[in-house]
Amino acid sequence: EAGVAQSPRYKIIEKRQSVAFWCNPISGHATLYWYQQILGQGPKLLIQFQNNGVVDDSQLPKDRFSAERLKGVDSTLKIQPAKLEDSAVYLCASSLALAGGERAYEQYFGPGTRLTVT
């Protein structure tokens, strides 16, 4: 099966500029996640969608970050305006999220977008 697709793979912007990332999850996966991974740390969840509804966005800096998942499939994550501390890899993941069974909990990750803010 095709994996989680993300684009772009790399992006360099200046602070105060805007940037958008795109994610296409595995077909049939109801849950989609956006993570931020700063160098040397583990991924940190930014937002979690179940179909096209937000399940958790408690760690999303809502003054500058926004995300949407149209029609419960693709998703975009936007940063406006960017700050230096936003330099990180942004990972998108998806999971089946069916009740019961271990496969519901396994998350499949895309290759990530490496963002550098100068």
Added chain:
Amino acid sequence: SQQGEEDPQALSIQEGENATMNCSYKTSINNLQWYRQNSGRGLVHLILIRSNEREKHSGRLRVTLDTSKKSSSLLITASRAADTASYFCATPSSITQGGSEKLVFGKGTKLTVNP
């Protein structure tokens, strides 16, 4: 919020040796997952162990879970250069009956396997 913490932060071994890394967490969980991240394949799920399981095997991987000590270990036997990667444990931040979970990742153990 709950977080898994891996130990050691870095580990360097020779090919053929075994590698053991540990994870500690803070609150009750219903499962714990291990993931691997390398530059070639990104972040990949390795294994999930449920709270009612004490040990689980998958190929050269062995995972243990001690819920009384709130700790887990990942053992990679007969390591290969291709095992060079960062290894993360991930725990759900809340117990769920099923469906999606919010995972919290530790900072990871960076494993280097020298040929």
